[in-house]
Amino acid sequence: MAHKESSKAIRVEKTRSQFKTLLASNPNYFGNALGFELLKPVKKIASNTSYEELSAIGYNPRRRELQATFDIKKSGGYGGDVCDDGTLEYVRFYVETDTGWDDAGLAAARVHDIPSGKDCVNKNEHPLSYSVTVPYASFTYLCSVSRLPRARAILSWNNAPPANQPDWKPVYGSVMECNIQLDKRFIFQKWFGALTNVVEVPQNLIDALAPVSTVLDEPEEAVAAEQLPVLSVSELVDLYATPTRGKKLKLNEDPKRVAFSEVTALKSLSTPQAFSSLANSLDVVGVNLSDLVLQIEDTTGNITYEELEEVGLDPNLDRLVASFRVKKQTGFSGNFCTAGSTEYVAFWEDWDDSCNWRYLGTAEVKAYDFDDLPDGGLCYTASLPVNADEIARLCTGTSPSRVRAVLSWQTPPSTTDPNALPTWGNRVDAHVVVPPREPITGPKISILGGVGTSYISDLTGLTGPTAVYSSSGLKTDDDGRPCPFGGRIDVQGPSFGGSYRLLIENVDDGLAPTPLLDSFSVTDFDGVTTVRTPGVDGWITFLPWQENVEGVLGSFRSHISDGDKRYRVILETPTLGGDHQMVQLDNTLPEVAVSITVPGGDCGLFNPGVELQGKAVATDDFLRGWSVSIDGGPAGFSDNAVIPVADTKLNTPAGGATWTYNTTGLVQCGYTVRVQAWDRAIVNSTHNGHYRTTDVGFCILEP
Structure with a gap:
């Protein structure tokens, strides 16, 4: 490891060091x-980017994820x-x-003071690139x-951007925008085909809809590339050429x-017929194939059409995330109703x-x-899982690492030469920090119910004050209160051989x-999800990491019939030992009630201007708020606020608030x-809160 630290101290201003105070x-x-x-x-600060700044935003249509990458610029x-x-x-x-x-959601990444230094090629290790992800x-x-x-x-340090406030400006952080491309989900053909069986549909309508009616049987599936037409050079010439x-x-x-x-394909499988057919297709627009082959050979690193802009590490999902921009309207082998092209x-x-790329x-x-390509193009992301358990380090051994991404249009980049530049595309390097974790020495429950087991008490089965969700980096409770678990409780851990x-x-x-x-359910390296079921006695084989990148070992589908009790989840192997973790269940909804006491009681008729008073009840053993x-x-909805005379994060007093x-x-x-209440249960391993509501009516009668 060639890390060389700088001894220069970082002066941190009061507005940063005492930010929360x-x-x-x-x-x-x-x-x-x-x-x-x-x-x-006292001191107006807006969008200060001296410490951190967004460097990319994009969308992955296949994975249906919004992702952003930001740079950590300083060492303190x-x-x-x-x-x-x-x-x-x-x-x-x-x-x-x-x-x-x-509002598409919130994510967070934990950052630290990392000493500045030089890497093995004598480049500065800062900025450090972090990525975060939300499903969309x-x-x-x-x-x-x-x-x-x-x-x-909206990137904001140490202070979560408020929900549903898109124009909010952070104190420390930045805002970034770009247009994205949403995926297609064609479920029309099944419905349209059923319609034509029972209703006479005009033939001209059928013909008009034919190009857009290629669909799958199930809407949850992605459109398979082989179901959409791949345009030949002859068809692309017709598409992109105009008469003079x-x-x-x-x-x-x-x-x-x-x-x-097709020129690339000729290199590996060239026949006189294929060469002649391609030459004829290009000849109609005055292009000589032999000259074109030489021109393509001389082209490297062309970023006219697409450009890789950033690469970072998502520390929550253990994924590398690359962000690239599509710059031109055409040149991608067809529109949305075709197979288009592939960015690798x-x-x-x-x-x-160590200066050795792997x-x-x-x-x-x-x-x-896209004929309607917005100004600034379209921003995409591509992500790849990494097996962080292979590179687990203690916190005392953590230092920046080098990563590289290579973008290539229509042909996969080299898998043996990290320095090879593609014909169309480019490469980007970055420094990232792999989050510290204990090295894996045997079977272990690493994550339970979406929370790392290091954050869960093995005595109470409740989360601790600094607990965060493993997939988003967000706190399980903003006030650090203990949280129980409910619904589907996923069990995650590293893969080992055997059962x-x-x-x-x-x-x-x-x-x-x-x-x-x-x-x-488990997800493999390519993002494909499959369902597994243990045998009658519970035994099942460990999958290799490539077939189970999230390390899901099983799911405990808890129910209210299990009671709000403590359960111990036990991992057992025949010879390798095991692990266990306590978990406190909570599948009970909060208790709620509301009434109007002044004037006249529930369901009354009142004149405008009357002040209503009433009682609200919201209680739960693990209340989040009401x-x-x-x-x-x-x-x-009305504009006048309802004023509760009580702390809405605590159970209401006896008789109601x-x-x-x-x-x-x-x-x-x-x-x-209406009274609404949420508890702090971590439900289905993904989100907080059972929710319950009730209401009582009244009428306004104008005099």
Whole structure:
């Protein structure tokens, strides 16, 4: 390892080192707090990028994921080294729709103070590149109608961007936008075919819809490439050429691009017939095939059409993420109703900074012609899982590593030469930090219910104060309160040879362990998901990492019939030993109730301007929070706030918490008072909270 540290100390300003304390003293200290505008800012700071900055945003249509990459620029100012807690960099995503910006979700990555230094080729190890991911599934249902919406990412250090506030500006961080391409999900043909069996449909309508009716039987499946037409050079010439005054055809696209795939194929399998056919197709637009072959041979690293911009490591999902931009409307072998073309991204690593690149794998993303390509092009991502357990390091041995991505259009990049430049595309290097973790020495439950077992008490089965979700990096509770588990509790751990089984033991009732027989899903290196089912006694074989990159060993599908009790999840192998982890179940919904006490009780008739009072009940052993709201009326919601006289993060007192509401401004109509409550249970290994609501009605009657 060639890491050379700098001894230069980083001076961290007060607004950074005391950031949380300053916000606690005045939520609008920096002038960006929504709802606290009446508080005078002390020091206005907006979008300071001296410490961190977004470097890429994109979308992976096949995986249906929004991803952003950001750079950590300095060696200090992040809350401690890798043996400390550090701080969180939050990224909230938005996608623009016909009705405004859709909040697509929040993710976070934990960052630390990493000493600056030089790598093995004497390049600066900063900036460090981190990536985060949120799922986002939205589609277009007709290939003739493309959906290329604007996406936005808001990066904010140590302070999560508020939900549904797309124009919010962070104190430390940045905002980035780019248009993305949503995937196609054609489920029309099945419905249209059924319709033609019972209704006479005009033939001209059938003919018009034929090009867009290639679909699958199940909407959950992706459109298979072989079901869509692959355009030949002759068809591409027809697509990209226009007649001149002399009635000759003029090719409006780079001939090297148009014929690239077939010229490449000729190199490996050339026949006189194939050469003659290709030559004739190009001759109609005045292109000589022999000259074209030489021109393609002389072309390397062309970024006219697409360009790789960034590569980073997603520390939550253990994935390398490459971001690239498609720059031109055409030149991608057909529109959305064809097979289009393929952008390949090969990934390389030098985890030990030894100046020896090792090939990891290649990801693929489809690209198409879009006549309505937005200014700035389209931003895509390609990602590849990495087996982080192979490179596990203790925190004391953590230092930056080198990674490389190589983008290539229509032909996969080299898997043996990391320096080889493709004809179309480029390469990008970056420095990343592999999160520290204990080296794996035997079978282990690493993650339970979406949370690392190091964050879960083996006595109480509850999460600790610093617990985060393993897939998103977000805190399980913003206030650090303990969280139980409910619904589907996934069990994850490293793969070993041989077989294993999972057992569950009801500890509170003193019952004997029983084998876990529930089916569960695993995802392989290529993103393909399959379902596995243990045998009658619970035994099942470990899969190699390439066939189970998320390390899912099983799922405990807990139910309210299991009781809100502590269970021990046990991993057992015949000869390699095992592991166990306690988990506290909670499948019970919060208790809620609401009433109107003044004036007149529930379901009353009131004049505008009357102040209502009532009682709200919201209780749970693990309450997250509750609220009271008014719904109804011609507009659906009123503007006047419901004021609860209680802490909405605590159980309401005996008899309920008092709430008040001023009805001034309400028009004659029916309304409801609604109480909502959420608990802190981690449900289905992915999100917080069982939810429960109830309401009571009243009417406004104008005098």
